[in-house]
Amino acid sequence: MKKRSTWLVCLALLCVIAATAACTGGNDNKGTAKNDSGSGNGNGTGTGTTDNTTADAAKEKVTYTIFNGVAGSKDINTNETTIGKVLEDQTGVNFKLEFLVGDLNTKIGTMIASNEYPEVLIPDAAIEEVMNAGAFIPLDDLIDEHAPNIKRVYGPFLDQMRAKDGKLYYLPIAVQVGDYVPDPEPGAAFYIQRRVLEEAGYPEVHTLEEYLELIRNYVKAHPEENLTGMVSLTHDWRFFSIANPPMHLSGYPNDGNVLVDLDTHEAKAYAASEETKRWLSTLNGLNAEGLFDKASFVDNYDQYIAKLTSHKVLGFYDQRWQVQNALNVLRDAARKDTAMDGYNYFPLPITFDAGTPDAYVEPQGGLVTNRGIGITVSAEDPVRIIEYFDNMLTEDNQILTSWGIEGETYEVNEEGRFYRTEEQINTIDEAFNEQFGFKQYSWNWPSYSANSTLADGNGKSVGYQPEVFQMSLTEGDKKILGQYGAQTYSDLFAEPVYRAWYPAWGFAKEQNSPEQMWEAAKEELQKKYFPKMVLASPDNFEAAWKEYTEAFAKLDTAGYEAWTTEQVKQRIEND
Secondary structure, three states: OOOOOOOOOOOOOOOOOOEOOOOOOOOOOOOOOOOOOOOOOOOOOOEOOOOOHHHHHOOOOEEEEEEEOOOOOOOEEHHHOHHHHHHHHHHOEEEEEEEOOOOHHHHHHHHHHHOOOOOEEEOHHHHHHHHHOOOEOOOHHHHHHHOHHHHHHHHHHHHHHOOOOOOOOOEOOEEOOOOOOOOOOOOEEEEEEHHHHHHOOOOOOOEHHHHHHHHHHHHHHOHHHOOEEEOOOOOHHHHHHHHOHHHHHOOOOOOOOEEEOOOOOOEEEOOOOHHHHHHHHHHHHHHHOOOEOHHHHOOOHHHHHHHHOOOOEEEEEEEHHHHHHHHHHHHHHHHHOHHHHHHOEEEEOOEOOOOOOOOOOOOOOOOOOOOOEEEEOOOOOHHHHHHHHHHHOOHHHHHHHHOOOEOOOEEEOOOOOEEOOHHHHHHOOHHHHHHHOOOOOOOOOOEEOOOOEOOOOOEOOHHHOHHHHHHHOOHHHHHHHHHOOOOOHHHHOOOOOOOOOOOHHHOOOOOOOHHHHHHHHHHHHHHHHHHHHHHOOHHHHHHHHHHHHHHHOOOOHHHHHHHHHHHHHHHHHOO
């Protein structure tokens, strides 16, 4: 496996608008994670943050609702968490967090039909429908008048975020601030249980066939365990988990529906390509061997996560953020009982063919503009909401939501470097994350991106701070990484290549535009035909593939590719 020469490489800096305001000191000690001097952001430009929390806290307390179009979390009030209570003390605002149960399009469709929305909406993949319905209010004036920190953080990207009418309706979830810090773990991978690698003597694993052979051999050696070789996720909008692997197996990063050539910058759809045929044919064969979980095509997300934590599933492909809850549960169990470490999963940089460089580690790229958080027409006091978002973007509160409270969840050494003690690392498990609020505030809010740095040079994200990542490793982590001569999981993967357009799936599309309709039609065909192809008897696979590709040929794929290529080249020109 390809080793990375160093995993902490500071890449090109992104612009941050200079500001000169100092913190007011309106937080008490418990609510202040760190004093922000406004002296700089690590690249020579000032990032003083404006803090209006003293005035905000004097206002009457209110509760607003945020609906998040992603399932997998429980509904909760933010002030039931430590972080949320601190932010309520600062602003007087509490949010009731509601998460998706059931089908996203059905839920959003009901809101649109009734014209009744929560005050704040994170519609995820249904954002075009929400925009088309006029559910979001423009944010331009609110930001100009009430949100200096939003302007400071999002300022360099505002023009990329505007709708066709020139207005700003939602904020992308996160943007790059300061230096770029690479992730010590890959963004996606083919995962395998550690006990499989241990029993095989920790072999080098490069290709899909090598990966599957490990799984076959382990299942054969343990017939009494009733093991599942591989499982996949196909529920609702998460269908990409079974549709995307041909992209990575071919050596490309997650650009969604296309492979973008690094030299020509031409975008090519792969949904009906030979690479996809090769992937589906492999699953078809795996299913015929009894090693693929047929329920993959009917299970919902919660059932999928439950299977990953059941100790019965040997392998799967997915984005790490999507399975992080399962990985956390397994890691917490291994930390308490080392005998459980074998059920943890290990990420592998699998490609179709030996010698193909992988591209699983997220590269530095552009801005995701087709996802975000917006204030709806049902909000009675948008000013209070935008002020809350703005207050979150002070450096103090970016530290609070990521690192927590100094002396409780992190420490600062004599050089000003943030770290966690071994006791803190052992205490901060999944249950603690929920109680403290790290889980609720780790995503979905306006924030610095995970790869960002703070003004003093510390990493914004705890796990990206080298010394913290190393200390957070369990004995099982250290053992298996040592077997492969690595210090981080990303050491096992190829170095990411800079792509100014990345990710192509993040390009905003107008509702009912040709490209948006192509994506919807493409996914509909995949959901119809993928189960037929994977679950067919091997001698019927070719007929099912032919039926699928004939239906796919009726789509305007050339038009979609041309539009995507144009977007890619525009991003490059504006880089």
